[in-house]
Amino acid sequence: MSSSGPLLKKQYYPISAPLYAYLEKYRRVAKTNVFYDDLLRFQGSVVVYDSNKEDTLWVRVFYNELEKKEIDLSLKKIYTLLHSDGDERNIINLTVDYIDFCTFGNSKPFRVKIRNLLNDNYTHFYVKIADASRIFGLELEHIMSPNSINFLVHKETLIEEHIVGIPGDVFLKHHLDKCTENEKAQIAKEFVKFNERCMIGLLGDMRSYNFVVIPIYDYDHIVYKIRAIDFDQQCYEGNFKLYKPHLFKENFRFTQLVKEKLMKNSIEQYQNEERSILVRRIAGFEERLGELLQAMKASELSPSINFERLRRETYEVTFDKNFKNATSMSDIVEAALNFIKRNYHTHGGD
Incomplete structure (x- = not known):
């Protein structure tokens, strides 16, 4: 697909x-x-x-x-x-x-x-x-x-x-061209971080109409945030690419913005920042997250063919045996969270 x-x-x-x-x-x-x-x-x-x-x-x-x-x-x-x-x-x-x-x-x-x-x-x-x-x-x-x-x-x-914000497709059509160059760079940064969260948490199908862009006024400038509004494709798809918003054609202008406004090392920096922040969030919700993952393990979330494919593809990306040994979609999420906990320290910032 x-x-x-x-x-x-x-x-x-x-x-x-x-x-x-x-x-x-x-x-x-x-x-x-x-x-x-x-x-x-x-x-x-x-x-x-x-x-x-x-x-x-x-x-x-x-x-x-x-x-x-x-x-x-x-x-x-x-x-x-x-x-x-x-x-x-x-x-x-x-x-x-x-x-x-x-x-x-x-x-x-x-x-x-x-x-x-x-x-x-x-x-x-x-x-x-x-x-x-x-x-x-x-x-x-x-x-x-x-x-x-x-x-x-x-x-x-x-x-x-209701989650307040401008739907991504509407933002691209009516608002992006009115943004300053600095605002576009900031939107690019947020899209990198959003992409990272979706990929690690296995939230799929984040096409532009399934997330919103939120302008926040801060003194003399606008800060933009991006957040998901549709969670229908959580832990469902087998194709790992479908958990990466930057690969959808509907998000092409956001992806293009990242290429135009951010250097490669800046992209890597923002990815690392998001992973580091995520490690802190996981630590703050450790008990609750553990209980949620246990409930996920007792639930059917996707066809077995999707799970088998995703288990194979995530292992091929990470070579982490925890992905290879996963027996459920919950195991794959848990393996992803443990992977970033082992590999990223909490020194990142916004």
Whole structure:
């Protein structure tokens, strides 16, 4: 399979008992009255267009009056669970502005907009089918990246908070050309670091529309960060190249930016920095990460043919026997983390 070719639609993997126990321990499990299947019972829909009158691939859905009242209340309760630990004292001030459904991609999520009537502030969250590989992706992102992740699981339903940022493909089309040369160099640096995190953590399919670019204003300049927003392809693919964002044709301009703005030794420096920082993060979450990896070992995350190929390809890159002796995708992740712990010291910096 080409690193930039279409990925096959993956199946959903159920949440194993060890994974559910892990989620309960770390307060990721919540009771809710609304399930993904409930939201599928919409009565009609209209296409959602962006400000340029282009189809967003989302449709706005509508429910009959009786179901809408019940669904809206449940969604507002979910909002309080995500953002205020279930405190419902101000739920009367919340309203559901809309519910959108996306048929593009694997997860087919619902996007919910909740607005505070007192001040018009609003936020989004997503309702999806609870897939084990996606949940592991979210947890690994929470542990291994500089970004905390807020999500909840109830039986077969997954609730994810919205990750703020400009989708990578939109950024390339409308924003990159407006950046200064210094900003482009800084974006190149962040893409190198992002590429490294995805490769080590085995987060696949990071095409430009599956991550966001986040501009942060710092005194008199803008700092850019890059973070993943789609964790569907966590530990799934067998082709090691699919865990390297710089190889996707959709990310060509980011990759080109790295070549134009960074010297080879600078690229190696930023890779080493990210690995060193990652070692510190692993040390800070050692117990939790160990429990997560144990739960992963008890879960099916990909077809055996994918695992066999990835085990072979990672061993051919590293010649580390821990990859060769791996018996699960979790073993490969663990081998990758142990590999960088042995080979990189915590002297890197931003």
